[in-house]
Amino acid sequence: METLEKGKYTLENPSAEELNGLLELSNQAFATFRKLSGARKAEFLDAIADEIVALGDDLVQAACEESGLPEGRIVGERGRTTGQLKLFASLVREGSWLEATVDTAIPDRQPVPKPDIRKMLVGLGPVAVFGASNFPLAFSTAGGDTASALAAGCPVIVKAHEGHPRTSDLVATAIYRAAEKTEMPEGVFTMVHGSGVVVGQALVKHPIVKAVGFTGSTYAGRALYDAAAQREVPIPVFAEMGSINPVLLMPEALDNKAEALGQLYAGSITLGVGQFCTNPGLLLAKKGASLDTFVSALSTAIEATAPAKMLNDRVHGGYTKSLEEALAQKGIEVIARSSAEANAENIEGRPTIATVEAETFLNNPKLHEEVFGPYSLIVQYDSEEELDAIVETLEGQLTVTIMAEDSEIANYSNVIDKLENITGRIIFNGVPTGVEVCPSMQHGGPYPAASDSRFTSVGTGAIRRFVRPLAFQNWPQALLPEELRDDNSLNIWRTVNGELTKDSL
Incomplete structure (x- = not known):
């Protein structure tokens, strides 16, 4: 240049x-x-x-x-x-x-000859x-x-x-x-x-x-x-x-480690001031004493987390507006906030946790919208039927997480099947924040998580x-891309006449 x-x-x-x-x-x-x-x-x-x-x-x-x-x-x-x-x-x-895919010609094939066709991206x-x-x-x-x-x-x-x-x-x-x-x-x-x-x-x-x-x-x-x-x-x-990255807190998992899970998810919700596309914005859990223990541990950790500066005025303004709209919905109860007030001039985001009954969540699409920042909503359900109904209403997600014991996961195969249909990545016993850069990673999902799942x-x-794929039919060797020539000088894996090989033709 x-x-x-x-x-x-x-x-x-x-x-x-x-x-x-x-x-x-x-x-x-x-x-x-x-x-x-x-x-x-x-x-x-x-x-x-x-x-x-x-x-x-x-x-x-x-x-x-x-x-x-x-x-x-x-x-x-x-x-x-x-x-x-x-x-x-x-x-x-x-x-x-x-x-690279090669299908070599069969000139004497009957009733019509087969052409030489080679394709690559x-x-x-x-x-x-x-x-x-x-x-x-x-x-x-x-x-x-x-x-x-x-x-x-x-x-x-x-x-x-x-x-x-x-x-x-x-x-x-x-x-x-x-x-x-x-x-x-x-x-x-x-x-x-x-x-x-x-x-x-x-x-x-x-x-x-x-x-x-x-x-x-x-x-x-x-x-x-x-x-x-x-x-x-x-x-x-x-x-x-957008993605709210639902987390299912299964009953046995809550029974065995409610307090630890509360602390774990407080860290995930507030990581980077909640400004990750995989922030766990929705927690689904069955009512009971174990959920109460989880909520107590989560609340304690959230209250101890200080507000922090967000990325810019626009992101801070968006968080403030969407949080106010979410908390203004009928049936929403704030259960924990950072004990320190946020400094608006310093565009700080205040960690906040709210809860709602399953029936209210099911009947209010506003509660399904992403709040981009350190916020999460706990939806409390009474029965497996209510959980199934909640899952049916969820839109496409980047991630879905299931916190469960091995002994109980088989009991939720129907729910898991439905969750697989709405997400690009399904996580077992972890947190959604953190995206590994590797060949196996899928960071996308059904709309609105991504425009093409x-x-x-x-x-x-x-x-x-x-x-895009491009096929070359009956082309001279010298004019073909190097990847498609007979000698395979690049020594790459190719599919030749249906078999994966590095061999030359």
């Missing part, structure tokens, strides 16, 4: 003409980038990780100042960000993710990525969406989050430097700042953009999804949105959002 100066690849509130020029650059980059080998793309991804580390304390300080998150959290998130970049580098370097084109507020590094400029799109061979245009512009600029500079050092095509990565509504909608509606990655609220994600669907040529929007936004499976 010729220059790293701001203004060439990073634009502030771009005009329609400026945005079009930036996207034309991305489109030109795609023509070259899509054909680069996995080894070349891996070199780029590794270099991005190295350049992010090279930013040192400047990046950590900027992210802490802009997000209000502690240094330890940011340092850990930086490690997660660079780790997932290197994970995708390993994936594309190895190559089997392309799902290829990148969609330029991808627009919207940074998230609650993860200024791992779900932002060089986060999982960007890493997986670049790994797929797609240039990326990031819409920087308004909550951490300086952090975004620093990371963007690291990407530009990595692109320059590894001789990537100009425009392989670009970034814009500006209004989420104005700039965001312009990006999604632009014909050059072929897919969108988004993490945020259901309202914003749905707006982008609708805009993309209304284009002359619709495109996919992979949005990770078939995909994940975390782990190597995230790359499949930004690719």
Whole structure:
């Protein structure tokens, strides 16, 4: 790249003409980038990780100042960000993710000859990525969406989050430097700042953009999804949105460890001031003495947890408003709050726990909505029939957690079957907060948890959002992609005539 100066690849509130020029650059980059080998793309991804580390304390300080998150959290998130970049580098370097499939010709087959057909996954084109507020590094400029799109061979245009512009600029500079050092095509990565509504909608509606990655609220994600669907040529929007992440506290588990569970879930509910997409916002439990013990332990821990600064004014305002609306509903009882008042000027979120009867919950959809912050609602039911009815009303979720003893879990197979149908990840005896970045992770779920439950936004499976299958029929060897040629010079796993093999043909 010729220059790293701001203004060439990073634009502030771009005009329609400026945005079009930036996207034309991305489109030109795609023509070259899509054909680069996995080894070349891996070199780029590794270099991005190295350049992010090279930013040192400047990046950590900027992210802490802009997000209000502690240094330890940011340092850990930086490690997660660079780790997932290197994970995708390993994936594309190895190559089997392309799902190369070969069916060789049978020219003398009767009644008609069989053609030679070879198929693999290829990148969609330029991808627009919207940074998230609650993860200024791992779900932002060089986060999982960007890493997986670049790994797929797609240039990326990031819409920087308004909550951490300086952090975004620093990371963007690291990407530009990595692109320059590894001789990537100009425009392989670009970034814009500006209004989420104005700039965001312009990006999604632009014909050059072929897919969108988004993490945020259901309202914003749905707006982008609708805009993309209304284009002359619709495109996919992979949005990770709202989730209340229900937790089922089974009777025997409460009987045996109610106090420990209360302390465990107080920590999960208030972790990061409740600003995780997997915050346990709904606890389901059967009435009884063990539930009373759980509530007492949870309340004690919540009362001892001090209010803390939230990410920004918008997140704090959203928490305050949605919490007030939830607590104003008929039948809601507040059972615990932090003993300290929250400092509104310091945008602090006050940990709060409420409870409600099952019948009230069943008849009030407002109580099913996410309250993004350190809040959780306990729904108390009387019978298994009520629990079954509650589960029937739940929308799509990122996670569902079951706290149970091995001896009782088999008694709830019907409930568990229903829960499997509404979630992307079902957890046994743990907490939902904490998302491991690995090939087996599924971070997504039925709507409104995500716009497409078939995909994940975390782990190597995230790359499949930004690719499509392409088949080559009767093509000369020299013109085929290297991954599909007879010699299999890349030594990748391929399915050849129905058998998984690394052998050449």
